[in-house]
Amino acid sequence: MKTSYHLIAMLTIMLLFTGCEKNYLDINENPNSPLTATPESILPGALNTAAVIYSRDYNAFGGWTGGYFAKTGSVNGFDSERTYSYTSNSYQGLWNDTYRNLEDFHYIEKKGTEKGLVYHAAIAKIMKVFWFQQLVDQYGNLPYSKALLGSENLKPEYDKAEAIYTDLNVQLIAAIAIIDAGTANTPPVRSNDDIVFKGVMSKWKQLANTLRLRVLLRQSQVPGLQGALATEFAKLPTTASAYISEDVLSNPGYLKSSGKMNPFWESYYLSATDVATNNSKYVRGTSYIISQYVNAVKDNRLPRLYTKVGGAYVGAVLGETAPLAHTKLSAFAGGLFKTFDMSAVLMLAAESSFLQAEAKARNLISGGNGQAEYIDGIQKSYQYLYKGSTTLTAAQAITDANTYLASNIGNPLIDFAASLNKQETIIYQKYLALNAVTNIEGWNEYRRTGFPKNLPASLESNSTRPDKLPVRLLYPTSELSSNPDNIRAQGIIDQFTSRIFWDIN
Numbered sequence: 001m002k003t004s005y006h007l008i009a010m011l012t013i014m015l016l017f018t019g020c021e022k023n024y025l026d027i028n029e030n031p032n033s034p035l036t037a038t039p040e041s042i043l044p045g046a047l048n049t050a051a052v053i054y055s056r057d058y059n060a061f062g063g064w065t066g067g068y069f070a071k072t073g074s075v076n077g078f079d080s081e082r083t084y085s086y087t088s089n090s091y092q093g094l095w096n097d098t099y100r101n102l103e104d105f106h107y108i109e110k111k112g113t114e115k116g117l118v119y120h121a122a123i124a125k126i127m128k129v130f131w132f133q134q135l136v137d138q139y140g141n142l143p144y145s146k147a148l149l150g151s152e153n154l155k156p157e158y159d160k161a162e163a164i165y166t167d168l169n170v171q172l173i174a175a176i177a178i179i180d181a182g183t184a185n186t187p188p189v190r191s192n193d194d195i196v197f198k199g200v201m202s203k204w205k206q207l208a209n210t211l212r213l214r215v216l217l218r219q220s221q222v223p224g225l226q227g228a229l230a231t232e233f234a235k236l237p238t239t240a241s242a243y244i245s246e247d248v249l250s251n252p253g254y255l256k257s258s259g260k261m262n263p264f265w266e267s268y269y270l271s272a273t274d275v276a277t278n279n280s281k282y283v284r285g286t287s288y289i290i291s292q293y294v295n296a297v298k299d300n301r302l303p304r305l306y307t308k309v310g311g312a313y314v315g316a317v318l319g320e321t322a323p324l325a326h327t328k329l330s331a332f333a334g335g336l337f338k339t340f341d342m343s344a345v346l347m348l349a350a351e352s353s354f355l356q357a358e359a360k361a362r363n364l365i366s367g368g369n370g371q372a373e374y375i376d377g378i379q380k381s382y383q384y385l386y387k388g389s390t391t392l393t394a395a396q397a398i399t400d401a402n403t404y405l406a407s408n409i410g411n412p413l414i415d416f417a418a419s420l421n422k423q424e425t426i427i428y429q430k431y432l433a434l435n436a437v438t439n440i441e442g443w444n445e446y447r448r449t450g451f452p453k454n455l456p457a458s459l460e461s462n463s464t465r466p467d468k469l470p471v472r473l474l475y476p477t478s479e480l481s482s483n484p485d486n487i488r489a490q491g492i493i494d495q496f497t498s499r500i501f502w503d504i505n
Contacts (some may be wrong), residue, residue, distance in 0.1 A: 036487045038118040041111040041194070045253060050127060051250035051344035053097050055438075056263040058134060061091050062440030065470060066431075067455045070316035071327040075282040082319050082460045084470040086495045092476035094138060098131050100148070105131070119201055121188045122178040126208050129168045129175075130346070137159045138473045140500050141490055143483070155483045157225060158192050158490060161501045165219055169232055172212045180207045195252050196346065197445030200221040203244075209237060210244045211348065213355045213365075218448055219502045220364065233359070238367035241356035241375075244352040247384055249343035261340045271336045284329040288456050289435055294416060298406040300400040304335025304385040305393075305435065318461030336436050338388025345437050348384060349426050353377035354430040361422035371416045374399040374426055375405065427451040446472060450505035463496045470495045471503060 063069035073076045080090045112121035134141055142157035144164045179201045191198035197207075197236055204232040213325040216232055235241075237302040254261050258272045266272075270278045285306055290313050293302040306313050313330050316323050323329075354377040361370030382397035382404075407412035412425060420427035427449050446455055457468035465471070473494055475487050492498075 007255065009190060024284070024391050039108040039115065039117050039124075040190065040193050042104055042122060043123065043189070044107055044195050046101060046108065046124075046127070047112050047195050047250055048252045049097075049104070050131070051346055052263040053093075053101060054134075054346060054440075055344040057091075057093055058440040059264065059436070060267075061094060061138075062281075062438075062443040062475075063436065066439050066443035067286055067318075067452075068435055068442065070250075070318035070320075071323060072282055072284050072329055073323040074326045075278070078282075078285075079395050082458050083462045084458065084495065085162060086470065086474050088474050088480055089475040091473055093290045093479060094136070094348060094473065095476045096136055096478055101132050102128060103148055103150075111465050119180050119182060119186060119199075119204075122140075122175045123189065123194070123202070123204055125171055125175040125178070126204060129171050129211055129215070132164060133168055133211070134440070135441075136164050137218070140472060140493075140498065143486070158486050159438065162219075162225075162301065165215060165502075168215050169212055172208045172215070173235075174224060176205055176208050179208075194245060196250050197250060206242060206244045207248060207347070209242050209357065210352045213235060213243065213359060214351075216357060217355060217364070220362075220445070220447070221504055223501055223504070224346065230364075232236060233364045234421065236359075236365050239367050240373070242354065243356060244347060245349055246346060247343075247349045247380075248347040250342070250346055251343040254341035256340050262342050264334030264344065264345055265337055265340050265342065267268050268332065270340070270427055280328040281311055281333070284316045284326065285436070286456070287317050289432075290315035292331065292432060292452075296404065296411070298400075298403050300404065301335070301382060301385050301432075304389070307333050317459065318456070319461065321459075332436060334388060342388065348380070348433065348438055350377045350380040350433040351430065351441060353380055354426055354433070358423055358426045360425060369424065370422060374416050374429065375401075377426075377433060378405065378429055380426040381429075384433075384437070422452070423449060424451045447500065447503045447505065465496055469497045471497070 012022065017060075036169055051501060060069070064078075065084075068082075074385075080086050092394060105127045108286075109121045109124035109128065112118065112124060114202070126288040127177045132144060141158045142161075142164070144167070146153050146156040149156065189199035189201070192211040193199070201403075216229055216236070220229055233429045261272060263402035268283060268441050269277060270280070271277055279476040290302075290306060293299045293305065294313055302313065306315075307330050309328055309330055314328065316329050340497055341493070353373045356365075357367045357377060358369035359370070360368050360373060379398050380458040382401040383394050386392040386394065386397040386400075405414065410418050411422075413428045414425070416422070416425060426443055428451055430445060431442045431452055446452070455464065455467065455469070472493075474493055474495055475490075
């Protein structure tokens, strides 16, 4: 694990955006002396980096494993994505870059607490939970309680994944308490420093509650945990206003310049000079995911997600020996690529609604049977994809979402009333809503629930599982070289059999 603070890199990122927000450099500290940097100066860069890693890198990994992405015939390669034969060199950035970003948030929390900048500390605490959950979800046991200590502990011991999850809930409750304890005299977070919620702490509290719900639901079907989790579910608020109701977006003020545009746009669509990127030619939606929209009646999200080729929507098949060239496959459309300066997504409002829907449908929290939240999740999916259109309004998104529901009466994967398994219906619609935006959560939820039931694996899969899919990533080479004894203590890890503790399917 990386053990030196990544503050210099964060300050470098802030320098990239001097033309957008002068306050990003409105600091008195020497930027070459990171240990004197303030929580205020580090926060925007840390949040920006988090959005880059999540919306680009985690999104990519979840896209390939979760049935969303496949390769075109315009490129060779993507061997590990086609076979799932991951090595310790596969997706190392998810571990390394996440821990580096965690070091920044840890510094913000520590120094913020020392300086009385408690709101900054609360934001950092929430973002640390955001990241540690993702790390556990991909790797299982990992450095947690002894991590982020720099030179004080160069080879941190590993904590059990279950114990980390338990503490994530504790940390979120603590962050909410910090926000609730704020007074008129509490130093505010400047809007320029908070590129997510502009210093509105009530929204950070909503995000904390939503993450609590995600953390608790993820482990809610693990045998032996139901009793303790029931107590924690009972502590959750039951009103919708306590949770995120708008997309959680990050935007430092993107510029049409290399390295300064929206990270998903710049990776999967166009360069700063409007040249198609490699990924725009190499990666396409799968025939499976496209068929889910095609087979439904009046799902108007489809043209916002993909373009037509020869009058039809054509997807790729992962693992195909002779896939079509990118020019013969449907490209990603304007609902995903709105503008070069579109905000990066940290969480969709649709996900929040579906989390609430599941918790209520399964009687884990009170306040209805989850149908209202389920419908709201579908409506919010439409609203996100319609954003950026010059002709489609938010009101039209609601209308079209309601038409989609009304046109599919009797289909148990769409019609909540007709569903015999509410969790399956909710997770299926969540899977569709997350497509190409936060793919990683679709992948996480598949492993947790087994839905969608017919999720296809690559035709070249080397998996030994019945569904022919992997279950996790392997610890990276960087950790093997820097912390070998603690990795060996985890035993033999296999990407096809070493399931994360909440993966009971």
